[in-house]
Each structure stands twice: as structure tokens, then as C-alpha cells.
Amino acid sequence: MPKPRKRPEKAYNDSEFLNSTDARPIRILAELFEPLRRFRQHDVRDTVVFFGSTRIHPMAEARRLHKAAQQTTKTRRSSAALRRRQEAAERGLIMARYYEDATELARLITAWSKTLGEGNRFIVCSGGGPGIMEAANRGATLAGGPSVGLNISLPLEQFPNAYITEELNFEFHYFFMRKFWFAYLAKALIIFPGGFGTIDELFEVMTLVQTRKILKPLPIVIYGPDYWREILDFDALVRWGTISEEDLKIFRFFDTPQEAFDYLREELEQLYLRGERAPKSAPRTPQISLKPVNPAKPKDP
Numbered sequence: 001m002p003k004p005r006k007r008p009e010k011a012y013n014d015s016e017f018l019n020s021t022d023a024r025p026i027r028i029l030a031e032l033f034e035p036l037r038r039f040r041q042h043d044v045r046d047t048v049v050f051f052g053s054t055r056i057h058p059m060a061e062a063r064r065l066h067k068a069a070q071q072t073t074k075t076r077r078s079s080a081a082l083r084r085r086q087e088a089a090e091r092g093l094i095m096a097r098y099y100e101d102a103t104e105l106a107r108l109i110t111a112w113s114k115t116l117g118e119g120n121r122f123i124v125c126s127g128g129g130p131g132i133m134e135a136a137n138r139g140a141t142l143a144g145g146p147s148v149g150l151n152i153s154l155p156l157e158q159f160p161n162a163y164i165t166e167e168l169n170f171e172f173h174y175f176f177m178r179k180f181w182f183a184y185l186a187k188a189l190i191i192f193p194g195g196f197g198t199i200d201e202l203f204e205v206m207t208l209v210q211t212r213k214i215l216k217p218l219p220i221v222i223y224g225p226d227y228w229r230e231i232l233d234f235d236a237l238v239r240w241g242t243i244s245e246e247d248l249k250i251f252r253f254f255d256t257p258q259e260a261f262d263y264l265r266e267e268l269e270q271l272y273l274r275g276e277r278a279p280k281s282a283p284r285t286p287q288i289s290l291k292p293v294n295p296a297k298p299k300d301p
Helices: 021-041 058-075 080-116 130-140 175-185 196-210 223-230 234-239 245-250 257-272
Strands: 047-051 122-127 149-154 167-171 186-191 218-222 251-252
Touching: 021 175, 021 196, 047 080, 047 130, 047 196, 058 080, 080 122, 080 130, 080 218, 080 257, 122 175, 130 149, 130 167, 149 175, 167 175, 175 186, 175 196, 186 196, 186 257, 196 218, 196 245, 223 251, 234 245, 245 251, 251 257
Parallel strands: 047 122, 047 186, 122 149, 149 167, 186 218, 218 251
Antiparallel strands: none
16 A cells, blocks of 8 residues: 655745745735734824935944044045045034934924824834934834834845834835835825935835825925935926926925924824815725734734
8 A cells, every 4th residue: 555645835834935936926915915914903004204325324423433534544644545434434424413303303203193192193114224214213212102114135134223113123025015015104205315215215206196196195305405406406307397397396395303393293284183185086096904903813814
């Protein structure tokens, strides 16, 4: 008699299959529904999203690096490499104020959110890494509130910062799924100085607003006009006719945490806390329910 065969592994327990090209749709769906489940469990209905550079340090660290660069220049013969290091340290000292401002703005938003008494409203959300992302999560922590970190696995191994609420710490493989969760829950967007990634995120969201793929009201703050007006000439786009003058109303510039907060608080109260929403004539789009479930008894998929 032949021996009974060993039971084969079920497909959903087969790690080789799940990591194969054929199972990519399953992995994409996992990055949609696993965050959905956690957001439901913790009653996170909406967020205020911070974007900005990973390379901006806290002021104390920027001062330490600047002092070290100055001391090195004094003790060694000047060279092109040393000059570049000192110039980088000087730039870092200038940019560090944006870390401090992001921390303060996130603190103000979180402190205000806690007074609303409506569950987890307007939770600070960042990309989960260092720099401005860390500053945003840090500010929320200083105010004693939760915050979200939507991290991404990169070759340079971007690790989650220490200030994200543990239960709201996410790790994504697919950029587009990460961007979905940035946009889907956002009720406001704040763009601090940054590079390719920040510019990509800014223009993608502005395109969705411009083309009405995002129908909800979404206040967009571009923080640091001195930086951004040097990097991006929005007025030139109007002059060349590639956008309309009306498109410039999609965003607002601010340069102090208090002014940005006052604007966002007024907008969010008017749009989301006084019953006002997008125009009733706007076409309806499919919605993913974020109705809370009992965290102790999560529903099966």
C-alpha cells in the first residue's frame, strides 16, 4: 500500500507563493485592507498630513554639526571637501528651524484636536521616517496625542521614528498604496521644505484636487515661502498658460506655526465641524467604511 501523501501547504500559508510575482495583487490588497482594519480598530477617521524632507535635523543637532564643521576647518588645512562640509552645516542650521516649526505646528493641531471630544479627529500623520516626518510625530507626542506613521521600505533602510504611536505604525512596500492612505484619510495637507519625494507628493495631491478626483475639501498649506518660491515658480505656470489663475487657490503659503494653525483650525471647523461638506451636486465616489470595530473582537475579512 502506498503511504499517504503529506498535506500540501495552503496557498495563503505558502510564503514562496505570497512573495512571487503571481501573488503581487494579493500583496497590494494586503496593503489596502490591513491598514483599514487598524484604522477602524483605533477609530482614526481623518488625518492632517505632514510632508517634508528627511534631511532636516532638529536645531540642537544642526548646531552640533555646525560646530563640529567649524572646528574641523580650524584644525585642518582648507580643502574643497572641508568647505563643502562647512557649507552643508550652515545650510543645515538654516533649515533646522523648519524641524522646530513642524514640531510646534503638530503640537498645536494635536492639542486642539484633543479638545473636540469626538474621538480621534484630525490626527497628525507623517511618512514615519526622520526629518520633518519625525518632527510631526514628535509634536503630536508633546501634546499627549496619537499620531500615524506611514513608512516605506527603501534600499537605504528608512526606519520608523521613535514618536509614532505604536499601534499606528505602518510599513509599506508599494508607494502607490502608501500614497492612497495619505490622501484617503487626509482632511488637510502641510508641505514643508523637501526634495523629489516631497515635490512628488505635493503635485500628485494638487493634481487630484485640480482634476476633482479628490472631491472633499482639502486645505493645503505650503510652509516656508522663501524656500518654495525659489524652488517652484507657480506664477510662471500661470503666465505660460499651463495652469489657470484659479488653480493658485488650491494652496496657501504660511511661514509661522501659529498662522498656519489658525488657518487650518478655521478651515477644518468650517468644513468638517459645522456640517458643511463638498457641494451636493458633486458625483459620489465609492467609500471604504472606517466604522470602528471592537479591537478585542476584530471582524474576519
